[in-house]
Amino acid sequence: MCTMIVEKIKIDGSGKGTSEWFELEGANVSYDHPFHAPLEHALNIDFVNESMGPSARVAVELSETAARELVKTILAVLGQAEVGGHL
Amino acid sequence: MVQTDMYEGLLAETVTVEGANGDRINAYMARPLGAGPFPAMVLAHHMPGWDEWYREATFKFANHGYVTITPNLYFRAGHGTPEDVAAKVRGEGGIPDDQAVGDLSGAMHYLRSLPYVNGKVGIFGTCSGGRHAWLTACRSKGFDAVVDCWGGRLVMTPDQLTPKSPVSPLEYAKDLTCPILGVFGNDDSNPPPAQVDQHEAELKKYNKNYEFHRYDGAGHGFFYYHAAAYRQAQAVDGWKKVFAFLEKYLT
Numbered sequence: 001m002c003t004m005i006v007e008k009i010k011i012d013g014s015g016k017g018t019s020e021w022f023e024l025e026g027a028n029v030s031y032d033h034p035f036h037a038p039l040e041h042a043l044n045i046d047f048v049n050e051s052m053g054p055s056a057r058v059a060v061e062l063s064e065t066a067a068r069e070l071v072k073t074i075l076a077v078l079g080q081a082e083v084g085g086h087l
Numbered sequence: 088m089v090q091t092d093m094y095e096g097l098l099a100e101t102v103t104v105e106g107a108n109g110d111r112i113n114a115y116m117a118r119p120l121g122a123g124p125f126p127a128m129v130l131a132h133h134m135p136g137w138d139e140w141y142r143e144a145t146f147k148f149a150n151h152g153y154v155t156i157t158p159n160l161y162f163r164a165g166h167g168t169p170e171d172v173a174a175k176v177r178g179e180g181g182i183p184d185d186q187a188v189g190d191l192s193g194a195m196h197y198l199r200s201l202p203y204v205n206g207k208v209g210i211f212g213t214c215s216g217g218r219h220a221w222l223t224a225c226r227s228k229g230f231d232a233v234v235d236c237w238g239g240r241l242v243m244t245p246d247q248l249t250p251k252s253p254v255s256p257l258e259y260a261k262d263l264t265c266p267i268l269g270v271f272g273n274d275d276s277n278p279p280p281a282q283v284d285q286h287e288a289e290l291k292k293y294n295k296n297y298e299f300h301r302y303d304g305a306g307h308g309f310f311y312y313h314a315a316a317y318r319q320a321q322a323v324d325g326w327k328k329v330f331a332f333l334e335k336y337l338t
Contacts, residue, residue, distance in 0.1 A: 002134060002214055002239040002277045002307070004249075006180050028178030033134050033214070033308075035170050038315035040276065040307050046174045054167035054175045 003041060006030040015047045015058035022056050025049045034061035043067035096120035097149050104158060104197040107189020112162035114194060115142055117149035123203030126337035129194045129230075130157040131187070131212030131219040133308075136173030137161060140311060148211070151330055153337070154204055158194045160187055160219070183251040187219040192227040199229065207231045207337040209265075211329070212238065214308060218256060224267070225259035232336040233263075234329055236270045237307055239277035242285050260289040266296040268332040270325045272305030272318070300328050 006028060013024045024047050034042035039061075047058040062070065081087050089095075099117035106112040115137070119125055128148045132141040137159040148155040160182060164175045176182060195208050209232035212220030217238025224233035240247075243255035267290065271283050278286070283301065290297040302309065302325065308316040310325060 004181055004240070004252075006178060008178060028174070030177055032177055035135055035173070040316065044174075044177070046178055048175070048178070050175070054165050054171040057171050057174055059174060 003030075003032045005032060011047070013047075015049075017056060017058055022049055022052060024058075025051065035059075037061035037063070039063060095150075097146065099146060099149070102156070102197075104156070104193050106158060106162075106193040107186045110163070110190075112159055112190060112193075114156050114158040114197075115145050116154075116156045117145045118154040118203070119149060119152055121203070123154075124205035125152055125154045125203055126333070127154040127198040127201075127204045127208045128156070128333070128337075129191055129198065129208065129210045129220075129223075130155060131191055131210060131216035131223070132157055132160060133212070133214035133216045134173065134177065134181075135214075136169040136176070138169040138173070140313065144211075151333075153209075153333070154198060154201065156194045156198060158190050160190055162190075180249070181215065181251060184219075184222055184253070184256075188223045188226050191219060191223040192229070195223075195227065195229050205338075209233065209333055209337050212236065213310065214239065221267075222256050222259065224265055225256075225262045228264060230265050232266050232268070232333060234268045234270070234332065236310065236325075236329075237272060237275055237278065239275075239307075241278060242282040257286060257289055260286075260295065261293045263290075263293075263295050266298070266332070266336050268329065269297065269299040270328065271299065271301045272307060272309050272321070273301050273303050274306035277307065298328075298332060300325065 009027050011027050014021050015024045028046045030044045042061040045060050049056040102116045103111050104114050141157050145155050145157045161172050161176050164172050210220045210230050211234040213236040217235040221235045224230045241256045302321040305318040305321040309318040310322045
């Protein structure tokens with residue numbers, strides 16, 4: 001546990017785990033060791049429902065560049081939706 | 088040294104030990120078969136959890152003649168795959184230092200209660216486990232050797248302290264009573280070489296028995312053969328240093 005950089009947020013939505021969809025209640029965003037990505041540290045997002053136990057998790061591990069691009073892209077898509085009157 | 092005509096046998100199983108606050112936690116244990124007496128090791132697993140690498144490390148130390156126990160430091164986070172449980176702990180900002188020290192000390196006391204242990208117990212850890220091994224060896228009397236492999240966050244500034252890590256581990260250097268082996272990669276960012284320098288300076292200051300090995304061309308986690316961080320030549324040499332150190336102080 002080497003950087004200990006983590007933020008927890010409450011979220012609404014659904015995530016698809018290893019077998020089925022489940023209700024999401026939070027996301028843990030960390031910059032720490034990934035489990036799979038070949039990086040010393042990664043931007044990790046775990047979408048979770050803690051009331052369902054540790055296995056209720058949808059995980060992504062992103063490089064810094066990928067994480068920044070993802071943030072920009074999410075905001076751009078939301079911006080388009082807003083302009084289009086969908087929000 | 089293994090000979091091709093010798094008998095060998097290992098027993099490996101999950102056991103339960105008393106950890107911090109008297110909590111019962113599970114632990115993975117492996118030991119050579121026979122009456123002993125054998126030296127013993129406590130392993131402090133890394134941030135990715137009580138995972139396959141640490142189970143295999145438990146076998147490895149047992150295969151080298153050590154009664155070895157690896158407590159599940161994430162036991163209280165619930166159960167699932169090691170990755171899922173470790174991700175939960177990562178999301179909680181890790182485990183409290185006091186809890187890790189209590190769990191690892193409990194494993195040491197368990198080993199000392201066994202009739203086939205020779206009375207010598209060491210502790211080994213990598214990554215967060217290196218940090219926890221250091222903390223435990225400094226704060227819990229009863230260890231005869233400690234191996235810190237690239238333990239990060241050993242040097243903490245006041246603004247980095249948290250309720251879970253309220254004291255910079257380096258402050259405990261004066262309390263260390265056993266020899267320490269440090270294994271580090273010079274390309275590591277946590278701990279960076281400058282912090283390894285600070286660590287070494289503190290050990291010198293208090294006239295501690297230490298042996299540090301720093302490897303060029305290696306970063307964090309260079310023993311991990313399942314990861315991109317693996318560095319074959321440095322890892323092979325590092326393991327030799329580990330077992331030579333333990334043989335010197337535990338057998």
